[in-house]
Amino acid sequence: MGKPTDLVQGTVDLLIMKTIALEPMHGWAIAQRIRQLSKDILLLQQGSLYPALQRLEREGWITADWGVSENNRRARFYRLTRAGRKHLEKEQAGWERLSGAITTVLRTV
């Protein structure tokens, strides 16, 4: 598969952004949610969550504030910015197009 690192990086970003699209979450919650929703298929690789979060924050797609977690502890909550939301839509559409195309090719050939 082409350039695995790029693909993985792009997909991690997409997953994270989609996860926090509905509501702001802290890092642990994001990891948990992705695991739950994908039924344990997708496990974020060691050490890829926080670099991705920081990259997205630097790019301006997400922003973070300190808040209080469900167990009354101080945690950093991430949410999408408006630009991030638009970026997510675009990336999601692109991904669906890509995966659709791959699926089609795999099925027909």
Place this chain on the structure above:
Amino acid sequence: MRTFHRLAMLLRSWFRSGEQDAEFGDELRFHLDRQIEANLAAGMRPADATRAAHLAIGHVEGLREESRSARSGAIVRQMLRDIAYGSRLLGKAPAFAVTGILIVALGISAVTAIFSVVYGVVLRPLPFAEPERLVGLWTRAPRLTSLPIVQVNAADHREWQAANHVFGDIALVRSIANFNLSGNGEPERLFGARVSSSLFPVLGVTPAIGRTFTEDEDEIGHDSVALLSDGLWRRRFGADPSIVGRTITLSGVSHTVVGVMRPDFQYPGREFQLWTPLTINPDEITRKVPGYNFLAVARLERGVTLDQAQSEMNTISTRLEGAYPASNREIGVRVVPLMDEAIQVVRPALYVLLGAVSCLLLIACLNLSNLLSARAATRAREFAMRVALGASRTRLALQAIAEVAPVLAIGGAAGVVLAAWAVRAFIPLAPAALPRVESIEISGPVLAFSAAILMITGLVAGLLPAMQAWRADSITVMREESRSTAGGGRQSRTRGILVIAQVALVLPLLVGAGLLMRSFSALVQVDPGFRPDNVISLHLAIPRSKYPKDDDVARFCARLLERITAVPGVVSAGMVNRLPLGGVGQVNALEFEGQTSDKAPVTVDSRTVTPDYFRTMGIPLIEGRVFTDRDTPASAVASLPQLGAVSVVIVDEQLARTRWPGASAIGKRLRLAFPGAPWIEVVGVVGHIRHDGLDVDPRTQVYFNYLQRAQDRMALVVRGAHAGPPLTAAVVQAIREVDPEQPVYDVRSMNEVVERSTVQRRLSTLLLAAFASMSLLLTTVGVYGVIAYGVTQQIREFGIRLALGAARADVTRLVLRRGAALALGGTAIGLAIAAVLTRAMGSLLYGVKPGDPASFVAAPLLLVFVALVASYLPARRAASVDPAITLRGE
């Protein structure tokens, strides 16, 4: 919106990076805690829960490190940290730090100082509006003179002004004008210029206070106004804000001050303190009276090129040749960019100095590189270990470069300060021939240049240690530590090459310095034609307002001389209108009786002298007689009022020999090459002197009697039993007694005058010798360093040799041979470079050829000798090694 966000993040990471780091730590800890809780809740044992959590999240320290380096601006912060670390390391090795700083300071100060001179004199644009459009106009008159260009004629100027379409106004300047300022203080002679009112608009300058001249002040009768320079206003008038409207007395005539110019207006030169309007004798405009006495300045119209202007002026000249065949035959015009004429002469010398100082800087760079590399070698183990522990080689290399930074910063700052001090000290001593000295300063562009040089120095010098850090290899290092006999092969070789390069660069400097020194010593041995010992000189500007007629001036001079010769201690006194080697001259074109009419007239130095002048100056009388006071004007007015009726003349022996070979010159007749000039008879022949300089001899001299051709700018020379301050004071006192309002200026002994005429060469020679010496010192240290290091590396080998029976002398010889080899290798290359470079020095040499064998032989010998001296101490150390100790040790 996103851009704002990113900018905000950038700023936050810059100023709050510590905070961000701590926050990320908290975040990770929170995540860990939650994961551990979840694991415990899922039933894991506490130890397992913790371990699993750590595994899941990844390596915490690694994440934090990654986060730190990914943050914006991390590279810069890393550099700053490296620099801080480097500073601490330097603090622990003061000898190294001080040496490095000295080397950098030396190189930077020399380069900055010389570049500031080059920039101020050659590169910096003139301080006028759009200076590239300013030009000077000059006359070409091959029939009248052998000089390539001369000043401009007033009548021609009128025609040019009316006919041309390429310039706006053409301004005229009469630049030789003395003014005696009297009243409110000591009488003082000021250097001033008479300028047309259009000069200021042409140059595009405005006054600081008041106004410049108006057009009607160009008329005779309305010209009693003056503009002061900023320096004069502050010095003599205490920066009086109400100066405009005050009257001052210039040469006995009342002038009203109409304005003060800005400090940076120093046209035509820095010695001009005063400007008055230029009024032109109407006889000059109607061509009744000839003369080429004015500087002409003009501004090219927009879109006009220099070539276009030149061709238009050529067309106009040709038309004038047809219209006025008597005066304008073969008269042409040259249009030259305003700055060029002045700097042509000094440009070669300045560029040679710039080249020399670049060599010095390069040598300093190489020395610094060697120094840093030696130091990096001592940290080889540290680097190897850090690489083994996982440091990236790029980081190490960058760190090696960053550690140079404190040495560069301090050395660079010290160098600039040193250069500023040197430049400030140099300016008052600058030779008169150096133009635009007022523009020499450590200005913005000069500092920018120094900063660039500093950075390049750092990169070049840091390259070697950076490469060493890059190549750090723990295995090789460990192996080396066990003292193999290889001696760090590659590094030693590189360092050897660096030293050879240094030697190759020093050699041309030494040869160049040798050539200049030989030139200079040849120059000072030239016989000037007179005897300057025990003679003092001073200058007088005799005001026409007080002594209006030529006879009055002559009588005043006679009274002065009478009074001065009565002073005890005075042997004789005389006067001349232009002092030999004084820097200014006066020329005229001569025709000789009996010459064919199509022969070009000869241009000579024309002088007005008093009878005792030749005796005072020690100029020998070869034939005939000197002037006496009985040579009175033969009859009244000649057709040329300012010349009077000239009837006797003395020529120098060179003119006599070339003009009338084999015959006596006495009784022959000549005249000035003006239409209607009367014939003059030769009554004496004197020795030829050097007037323009000791190294040039372009013209012969012709002397007129002061009674028959009075001049109001005279130099007084007095020969005393001993020439010193007491004699000078007595002479000045005598002058005061005759006329208390007569200022004197430029009071110097004749020896001083002769010295000053060579000051430019002296300066160039001194500077080049200084650079060569500094470079030689640096190179010696470099050779010593390399040889000493080699000896240290191979100490065991020497021990073995001695143990096996070699004599100590053999070992010494071995080491000395190494030093000599380095020197010879560098010399071979250096000679080739020198052969090429000294060719460019041709115009600076006198009496010495660029390929002068003495210099080319002496320099290598000196270098080899110096290399041997540098190798001597390490050689002694190698020879005095105790074989038992070295074989046993390590």
